[in-house]
Amino acid sequence: MAPPVIEAIRLGRGFGSVRALGALDLVVRAGDSLAIFGPNGAGKTTLLKLLATVLAPTDGTLRLFGEPELRPELRRRIGMLGHGSFLYGDLTAAENLRFYAALFGVENAERRVAEMLAEVRLTAWRDRPVRTFSRGMEQRLALARAFLHAPDLLLLDEPFSGLDPQAVLHLQEILTRAHRQGKTIVLTTHDIESGLEVCDRAVILCGGRMVWHSGRSVPAPSEMVKIYQREVGESHVGADSR
């Protein structure tokens, strides 16, 4: 049996005296798609940064693809979409993707760049500087950058934020297709409905701890909102679980 894509044992991360994430146990297998819900400050972004190897854990063990050591080469198998787009405003859309293609050693880079621009419907804007893009266009290009090197594990931090309803549907299509192709997806979102549309597992983080997990099947969105209210508290629901 293949090792889990993500295996976190008592994983924790502190920033000085603040515990952003504490003693988290999590196993994600190849082909799983996991939605992480939780209020602001729950530790969702910290968890994703740990999984992306941007942050080093202060406690516990993290194994990615069964590897005990987080080698740089392992990052070729990970695609990350963060709060920032990781895109250079003074470069064009195509130049940004070409740059990341070179960093990740993508073969046939020019063809792949064209494919990804078409996938996120930005072919007409390929030679425009990213600085001139709207928030939604930048988010779509950031998604193309995350998918560019065909990673096995996709880490998506608030992927639906800044997108109009049509773009949200398009993103859901892309992620559902990636899931069907066997990609492993871990995403954080406040958008319960969109998250459940894409994912077959869900967890709720609160105060840096996992307070609920779905097991192997997720509830309906209306049921999930009730669970969220129960686990996180009424005060967070209006602000966070839209």
Place this chain on the structure above:
Amino acid sequence: MLAILAKDLRIELRTREGVSSLAVLGLLVLLVFQFAFPERPTPEAAAAALWLAFVLAGTIGAQRTFLLERENACMHGLVTAPLDPAMIFVAKMLGNVVILTVLQFLVVPLTVVFFDVAPTSRLGWLAVVCFLGNVGFSAVTTLFAAISVRIRAREVMLPLLVLPLVSPLLIAAVQASARLLGDGSAAEVSVWIQVLAAFDVIFAAAGWLLFEYVVRE
């Protein structure tokens, strides 16, 4: 590594914000020194003006390299790529060396003209001193700019962190340049060139080894 260097230079060529602002700053420093020594400019004054212009402009230039990566959290894009963080350091350092070399190509001839010094026979040695000074200074500022860019008071912190460390480099560079711009021989500057070379090796190695701990939060 080359991809990062090429990307940085492409952005610099496109915006021309870095080199042009550094050149103006370098020119201003030379002019102020020229006004301060209008009668009898000495090689020592010329060397001091040359390296002061270089340090002021170079510190700002190094900071700019990382401000570029701060926008849209681009540094995370580099850190999540499958490459050794030391290669990011090398690329950033080389980018600074290239930009500061352009600055030196502008500032050194202006120093020669403004201060009426003629290092014709020792031009090659002066180029060696400038290059070694450039490499050592870029190594230190690249490492510390990566640290200071995450701090709110980064404009204050970078010079505070860097200037004490580059003192040996500045002493060696100014001493060597003063002799080469005056009547000194190449033999007189050999010890200073050795100091510069040793400084370059130590701080380039330190940057190579420590950069991972700087960028990995």
